[in-house]
Amino acid sequence: MSTASFVPADLAVWLDTHAELLDSSAGHAREIVPRLAAAGLFGIGVPVTYAGGRGGAATDAVEAIAQVASHSLSAAFVFWGHRTFIEYLLHSPNAGLRETWLPQLLSGEIAGATGLSNAMKYLSALEPLQMKAEPVAADGSGARRWALSGSLPWITNLRPEGFLVAAAFDHADSGKPSIFAVPHDLPGVGRSADLDLIALRASNTAALKIEGAQLDERWMIADNASTFLTRVRPGFLGLQCGLSLGLARRALASVALARPASRLALAADAEQLADELARLTDQLCMGIAAQTYVEDASNLFRLRIALASLVASAVNLEVQASGGQGYLREQSAVARRVREASFVPIVTPSIVQLKHQLALHARTE
Ligand SMILES: Cc1cc2nc3c(=O)[nH]c(=O)nc-3n(C[C@H](O)[C@H](O)[C@H](O)COP(=O)(O)OP(=O)(O)OC[C@H]3O[C@@H](n4cnc5c(N)ncnc54)[C@H](O)[C@@H]3O)c2cc1C
Structure with missing residues (x-):
């Protein structure tokens, strides 16, 4: 995964300042797409031959979503929906549709x-x-x-x-x-x-x-729809995994900032989760880069399941590390991340759905 920082400092500050409001109210809803567009985030992983495309690999787009998710899952999920729609147009055989709408999607004038x-x-x-x-x-x-x-x-x-x-x-x-x-x-x-x-x-x-x-x-x-979705599924799911990566990273970063006694007590758990996060991130990047998930999606399904479980464990560890402080409203980032993490298993393809698919797959092998 790229180590580049895709989120400019002013956007990072805006996201951190507004993360709570973006989660709890629609007040700043209209600002998300224009701000992500102004930072050039929608063009990451889009060929430079398109006006607004910034080039780079598909994994760069996953990383950009992860970076936004580490600040606000509301903004990151909007980013995911918008960027996934862009991905559909990039894969569509309908060049006219792509040429008409891609510029407006990349500039954030229209939402995908x-x-x-x-x-x-x-x-x-x-x-x-x-x-x-x-x-x-x-x-x-x-x-x-x-x-x-x-x-x-x-x-x-x-x-x-x-x-x-x-x-x-x-x-x-x-x-x-x-x-x-x-x-x-x-x-x-x-x-x-x-x-x-x-x-x-x-x-x-x-x-x-x-x-x-x-x-x-x-x-x-x-x-x-069937052949198209099979082809775009790795992009759809890979970008979605960015949500889990960002959320897990932020929860573990918060554990690392806890009081020394809590940190020490939880160090072994935190280290194990960080290792698991690094392993799953590598696996995701290698699979996307080698395009192995187009023919056989089952490993990508397993990765998404493992990442959802990792997010739940990381956020749970953050709850433990913040103790009673995390139960106070002014420390609401902890509670917000618990709510954000509860979204990860239910977004399609949900964890139940993926487990169901893998079980079917195993029966037909
Ligand atoms: C905040 C939010 C935003 C969303 N945004 C979008 C969006 O942009 N686009 C979009 O298309 N959808 C979106 N969704 C929908 C989401 O992706 C899921 O489809 C939805 O949350 C699944 O819930 P459900 O009530 O339909 O699940 P249900 O159909 O009630 O199923 C419950 C669970 O069982 C699984 N399941 C259902 N039937 C079976 C079966 N026969 N065998 C095995 N498992 C089964 C389901 O996958 C699910 O996990 C959003 C949902 C939320 C909460």
Whole structure:
């Protein structure tokens, strides 16, 4: 993993100062994407041939998300949603869509959101697709056209100021689900009020409802959701692992700053977790760099499970190290990290889902 510092000092200070508010209220929600964009974070790992792309490896983008997560998981999860949408466009065969929207995504003018939990669960045979596409007559352009309908209960980075959301739609006619980029201002597209979350409240997380909204093939990210998702899954999951890396690092850093007596008592546990973190980080980077997770995702699933468990242990150690102080409101970073850590196992693919997949895989081997 790169040792470069991707988060400039002014952004780090802003994130640390506002981490509590970003978690507990939507007050500063509108500032997250513009601030991350101004720091050039969305262009990391994006080829320099695109305006706003900064080049670098895919693991640099993971590291950048980890660095933001060590300050605020709300901001890091917004970063993940936005950057994952960018990743979809980079992998899409639809060059027109990419060329039209990439510059505005990299500059933070429009938000990218990924509503693909439902599709991921569908592909793992966990639930039916909740969105449908019905063919309609082409307009003057001659492009194939569909009426889209359905709803998705959870999507982050649905900025009221403007978003594009990736969602998968079932095609009754072809039987092959596809993925569209749905723009916020399309007639028939509606966003709920922010969900009443216990944490990450500045993440612009809401439900999406689509009723008869019409799009043509120029908005299609991929016409075969299954093959596309298999290809982008390592990016999706790898970037998501950045959330765990950052959170675990920050919790362990906080243990290292505890009172000497606590530090000494917990030193062996802290060292073991730090070693485990270093080992998992190396494994993640090597797998992403060698692209081994495209063909066989099971090791990446195991890594995500191990990282979620590591985050829980690291945050638990931070709770022990801070003692009664951590139970005081003014020491709320400890309590915030406990809430942030509870999000790690439930975001798709959830730990339950991954364990289920690995068990199925083991049975078919
Ligand atoms: C703050 C927040 C932000 C989110 N942002 C997004 C977003 O941007 N985009 C997005 O697409 N989603 C998002 N989600 C949704 C998230 O990724 C998960 O899909 C959701 O939290 C899973 O919860 P659930 O209630 O759907 O789980 P349930 O479907 O109730 O399942 C409970 C658990 O069991 C597992 N499970 C379900 N069925 C089975 C089965 N048959 N066999 C084995 N295991 C099973 C599930 O994976 C889950 O772990 C967000 C959620 C939260 C809380």
